[in-house]
Amino acid sequence: MSAGKILVVDDEADIRVLLKEILSEEGYDVDVAADAGQARASRARTTPDLVLLDIWMPDTDGITLLREWSAVASEDCPVVMMSGHGTVETAVEATRLGAFDFVEKPLSLAKLLRTVERALDAGKRRRLTGRSQVAPLLATFGKSRVVQQLRTELTLIAPLSAPLLLVGEPGSGREALARFTHESSPQATRPFVTLVASAVAEDNAERYLCGAASDGADVPGLFDQAQGGTLFVQEVEDLSPAAQRVLLGVIETGVWQRMGNPRQLPFNARIIATTQPGVEDRTGSKGLRRDLLAHLSALRLRVPPLREYAEDVPELLRFYVDRLVDAEQLPFRRFSVAAQNRLRNYPWPDNLRELRNLVRRMLIKGGSEEIRLEEIESELVANTPTDEPLVKQDLLALPLREAREQFERAYLQQQLLLCNGKVGQLAKRVGIERTHLYRKLRSLGVDFRHTTDE
Numbered sequence: 207m208s209a210g211k212i213l214v215v216d217d218e219a220d221i222r223v224l225l226k227e228i229l230s231e232e233g234y235d236v237d238v239a240a241d242a243g244q245a246r247a248s249r250a251r252t253t254p255d256l257v258l259l260d261i262w263m264p265d266t267d268g269i270t271l272l273r274e275w276s277a278v279a280s281e282d283c284p285v286v287m288m289s290g291h292g293t294v295e296t297a298v299e300a301t302r303l304g305a306f307d308f309v310e311k312p313l314s315l316a317k318l319l320r321t322v323e324r325a326l327d328a329g330k331r332r333r334l335t336g337r338s339q340v341a342p343l344l345a346t347f348g349k350s351r352v353v354q355q356l357r358t359e360l361t362l363i364a365p366l367s368a369p370l371l372l373v374g375e376p377g378s379g380r381e382a383l384a385r386f387t388h389e390s391s392p393q394a395t396r397p398f399v400t401l402v403a404s405a406v407a408e409d410n411a412e413r414y415l416c417g418a419a420s421d422g423a424d425v426p427g428l429f430d431q432a433q434g435g436t437l438f439v440q441e442v443e444d445l446s447p448a449a450q451r452v453l454l455g456v457i458e459t460g461v462w463q464r465m466g467n468p469r470q471l472p473f474n475a476r477i478i479a480t481t482q483p484g485v486e487d488r489t490g491s492k493g494l495r496r497d498l499l500a501h502l503s504a505l506r507l508r509v510p511p512l513r514e515y516a517e518d519v520p521e522l523l524r525f526y527v528d529r530l531v532d533a534e535q536l537p538f539r540r541f542s543v544a545a546q547n548r549l550r551n552y553p554w555p556d557n558l559r560e561l562r563n564l565v566r567r568m569l570i571k572g573g574s575e576e577i578r579l580e581e582i583e584s585e586l587v588a589n590t591p592t593d594e595p596l597v598k599q600d601l602l603a604l605p606l607r608e609a610r611e612q613f614e615r616a617y618l619q620q621q622l623l624l625c626n627g628k629v630g631q632l633a634k635r636v637g638i639e640r641t642h643l644y645r646k647l648r649s650l651g652v653d654f655r656h657t658t659d660e
Contacts, residue, residue, distance in 0.1 A: 374509025
């Protein structure tokens, strides 16, 4: 039996051949990819137990690909970065994004094999405790009203077979909730198959999803893999038009057929999809089909951003500390009361993913057992882009004058939109004399002329 599945991503053919030979001799099942596109396709076909990822590649660099995976992929697959031009900054960034380790080229095979063993062991520990890692999101952190309501709704939804649409911001835990729903359903022992919507090419959508009949043999597609279980579609808006047509046809008819084979096969997997808020405004010719959205919204659940249940942040911090200490053998540290209070009032623009990554950075950084407020302040990004919604701006990190200006700018921009760009209406709405309001808009850099034109 294979000791594990490893995906090697490197644009140098010699490196790919060498690593495949060596790792195969060690008993591993090895797949290789020459660039980011091939790597995405490989991970879409099957989930590896470990990825060896080169940083410097011509089309999409490894850090960018790791950032993409950290945004959508589960934590069960460790990633080890490889580079012949490693720097401290690159290693720190890779670690921040969740990389398990960082090895330099030319590769020391003895060190590489030790790193592979350690990474695979860590991945196994995560998978063994995976079911208990999803549940605490709903059970342990159930003190806030928001999470209690979420738990109640998911408990009612889980036994049903209708499609489910999870609407929430990136990093808000949508995949964890999808897995929880699957594991709480009658299909819990059946496959949970992930479809990364952006990985399905327009000209290959039907073959990728339905499979094909070739030389008398069936080549399975994603629908085959999901039979009897759950098909999880990440960011359904990213599906190509062809993929949307295929998925819509399967939902409407309940059957599908492989390319080159007229035999119709029943589709009996549940579909759970994710999308971001405001999806209705992005439907149409260049976005998600309205009829597909209607079918996927048979059951619909809003996933709240972390800032809406900030009272649970202290427990989440303790949970991720314990989890990362156990899974990655990181040194134990605890957050001081002042640090916890600061983080309860942080807007968490990237939600749970940002919290987990912050905890990982603080543990890797090391130091005294107590994580002080000063350390947290140095980690948080103070210059949140001013075009972010006000709820995502970390005003507590700014001096009073800058915080006031950011609030006033965001407040007036939103009010101006509500007034259809008419400054006269805005003056009445906000209670400011019109001449003074013009000066205020100019001083804050609010382009009221552009808004009025629109």
